[in-house]
Amino acid sequence: MTSSERITKRPRIFSDPAPNGLAELFGTPRNVNLFGESNSGGFYTLRLEHRDGGLAGCRSHKGEERFVLFRSDRPGAIAKVVFSLENESNKPNTNMMASTAKSVEGRIHVLDVKEPYRGRDLGGLLFSEAIQAMRIKRGQQVLTKSCCDENSDNAYNSSLWARVRCHLDAEEDVRRHNKLINFYERLGCHVKPNVKIRYLNNNDGETYRRIPMECDINGDLPDSSDKIDSLCNDSISFLPVQLRTVTGERISVQYGSGNSVTGAQSNSNTENNDGAQLLRRVEWVAVQTQRGLTFRTTLGMHLCAEPSGKVVADRRKADAWECFCIEPGFDSDDSDADAILEEEDDFRRKKLWKLKSHHGTYLYADPVSSMFALSKEPKFWQANDGNLTATPDTPLRRLHYRKAWIFQSYSYVQAMRDKFLGFENLPKMNIREALDLLQSVPCHPFRKGPSLRSFLFHTAEVFRKMGYPDWVQLIALVHELGRIHSLDEEKMMEKSYDWTISSRTRIVGCLPPERCIFSEFRRLSPDIKNDQYNSQLGIYRRHCGLENVFLLWTGPEYMYHMLKANDVTIPSDGLLLLRFFSLYDWHTNNAYSDLESENDNDIKFFIAEFDEIRRRARRTCVSDFSGDECERLWDTHYSHIFQKYSLVDKLKW
Template identity: 25%
Template sequence: MASPASNDQALGARARVQDAFAQAPVRFRLEFTHDRRSRELRWVLFAGTQRGSVGKLVFTLERDGAAHIKSLAVNAEYRGLGLARVLCLACLSSLRELAVSQLVLEAEEDTKRHGKLVGLYESWGFRQKPDEKVLFLYNDTQCFRKVPMALPCGDGAFLPVQPSAAGATWFFMLTLQTADGACLVASEDGAIAARKQAKSSPESLWQTLLGADGEIFLRSTHGKFLCVEESGHILADRQRNSTWETFQVVPHQQSAGAGGVALRDFHGNYLSIDPEQQAVVSSRDPVPWDGGDMMALVCNKPGAAPLFFKILRKLQTRAFVTQQVAAYGSCQHAALSVADACSWLARLNGDAGARDSWVIKYMLATAEAVRADGHPDWLQLAVFLRALGMLFLCWSDEDNAALRSISAREWLTQNTTWVVGQAIPDSVGFPELNALNSDHNDGAKSASGAAAAAAAAAVGIDSVTLPWTPDEYLFRVLEFNKASMPAEALQAIRFWSLRAWYVHGSYDALCAPQDFEVKEWLQSLVPYATRSDDALQHVQPDALMPYYLALADKYLPAVLQW
């Protein structure tokens, strides 16, 4: 049986740009319609956060070969994001195939804000029509002027290419900047610079199109895509988004304390803003970008928390865990022996086989350390099996796709959990991220967390709900398959990452008397959690695997339901 993960990216190899933000920015998409009765053509803007459109551009085709913009509007809450310009670029993309000579409109602006709207359209390339009158409209004390403007669409005019499958392409509006506010901006000729801009400046906003596999394409306010050439030269003059215009979003994992994502170009280098030169450069080493305020993606943001901590803190709520248990708790995805499961796990981690797999060597090294200290064989097996909990990510979906951004090393050596449904203790680490978790916020504001704690205390720590992690999944798989291992083995797997309890004592109020014995021997397992790279290099899977497969035969069915 072939692994479903064999053709996917390895764990931790890709990320989603929205996961770098504390609150994901709003997604948008465009849709084109042509009402032949009214002869109106429309580009309609939708947001992922609400039903119905949030903006539209309506235009008609005139007999003189021109196109006339009848209406251009964006809902008030989405103004200032450069979306009107995106609609205009979409309109321009339609003119190529329609053989339109010029695009015309009337800029209707309040005379108290003289030149503001006209100036905006002029920055888009429109010019006031010299042979037509400006009309003035009066409404009580208000006065508006209506300025006829036109944008030539001759042979020399730039007409952006309409993105393929426009109705299915989601995008964000983002700024890319340094911590001190220098923004990535593009001029009309494609030249790139990093300079300080007003937050509301449309020049600093990039239409960030999302690819099918999480890659992004950055489109400037001039309708051209950011490109990194083979030489490393960066510019934004490309009409189409193809190979050199592609940026893969990857977790920034160069150091344990690094946060955010890195933007890898087609040539394997990384997009960066040099703060000293105020220049946009291509770096050989990964450079972190992390979410800032609003829509800002910040290069080398100080104090950024690791991406996987941010993902887990946002995602792991009681509602999410309930959903995941419903999806995976019935163990209907595959039937695998432990040997087959190890092969699947190696592929999930991007390895061709067990012999050179970091994750398989980690499983064996930790189990061997437990074995060397004379612990019973059921505990050796439990420690060996623990990494197999990552197999649920072979069948990930849109709801838990962000969990694939977490590497096997992070899952196994750095993951730390808490009891969901109530406030998260500071001992979990990076307590500044706790506010991202809705359960934490609700538990801190109400007595429901205390009530849940009191109810749980009556039956002990086994009754709590933990985050949906590989440990929790494997615990449920072994229970479902009626493993004959002692209860302590399953507790070791389930509570392995709950260090907030057995190291820091955060949940003692939830414990029944017998739980304190469990807590004590869980503390004795702490040294086995990490193995040095040097120790892993000396592990020989071919020699050790038969012993642990024999233990699996002793305590588990020959084939497990996953």
């Protein structure tokens, strides 16, 4: 099926109201800070107006038209393009057929974007709209001419009259040599051959140079103009957005096999094995429609989700396949707590959103290829500062951390220590038996994946192959064995909170860091209202050493105390590794410096390194280890390490 057949056979958009859109995604003062303004004044969108002839008394060019860009919340244009289109007189030519042809002379007179609004390719958007308007206008003239000329071949005349040449002058100050030229070249223009560059002085102390440029574009005929969307519509509002991967990179998109790439796209694309263009640096606008959002490049190509699972950007018309329904990724049904949190910008910035296609699939950024892809399972995005960023976060993960802020107070930690540090809650067992119990526990507590036993063996093998000491391999193999307590489902479901999960930890008894993990939920903590705990030092002395602080009660914290209680001979650095690898705010973000001792600072880098390798191992653990494989690894290598450090007998749990 060809691209044109796909377009004509797609269902049209119905006029159902869109439940979520631009206002929900970017509707906070901080979220709509698209252009680096210190105070944006609230949520706004952009709208585009077309003015034929310009303002009365201000027309300086024959046949002048303009597109003007406005903010929805204040008067005054933020950008504009002024252009005109005229027929060029017949030129002498020895070819009689060619001598009857009239070409089109278009001109971009002004293209101006105000300083605060640069950097999102609004200039490219206006240029594209102007060129498209000239194409369509010329196509209409072709049809009129062909219909009036009874003796002409309509198709022949159309081919003659559809040629378009657009002229413009790139005027730039000499300090930004070729910056403006490069901008227009990315839009498909080129410097006119054999022309003289003029140098100007505008009495402002700057020297400018004016470079004549042009672009040659074949016009769209009237019978195809209805396949083109324009942003110039009273009912359309839009915002420039950047679509980014988890790591903050621009997401690549397939332009489509057999299609050419022009404009800003042409300098930043490669070709894949199918002959399709991959666009690597694309500026997008999110357009509000009645059914959802469409995403189109500033040069007019819409993002399209195909039934096959492909995501391309090769359509100028937005129908059902180009529309995405914006759905929130709920992490709680606690409306009272949500009402408190909604007051925090940080909470709203980190909300999860799903982009659901017409086919019921979900748009996401593939973490390996950094390209758009579709998934049958929900995938999530976060919206802030004009960015839509793919995130591995899930509602279940957010719910877990939310509950951690609610439950894990200083008094909760003390109660859990009293309950579990007697080590009488489970029967005695050795490490090998504990590992086998985790065969049924998933490696990823918030999504599908291999077993936790497989992950632990995989992680230990990673450290082994990298040449780390045997006691580091041992810690890698046991660091999540605290999850065996999660097998007691009755106790775990008492408060529907699983403390055994190895998640980011923090210190209780003092004020948590300002930017700690999931800090948007900090207002739910009971300790936040306790004057004893909400100061920088809290209950601790300055530089008391992290061995003297209380951490959240988690699986690794439990394992640290369990190994100490069983009199193992693991080096002290190994035990510190086990306890503090999840204290990310300390070893990577340098929080809690007022509490750390000199010894803590000495081992900080090593702990951060361990945590980084462990997280990398989790990402690369994609399949289960068989029972025989685990048995072989244990018998040939790890059993000897555990015997060396007094861990072969049955232990108190």
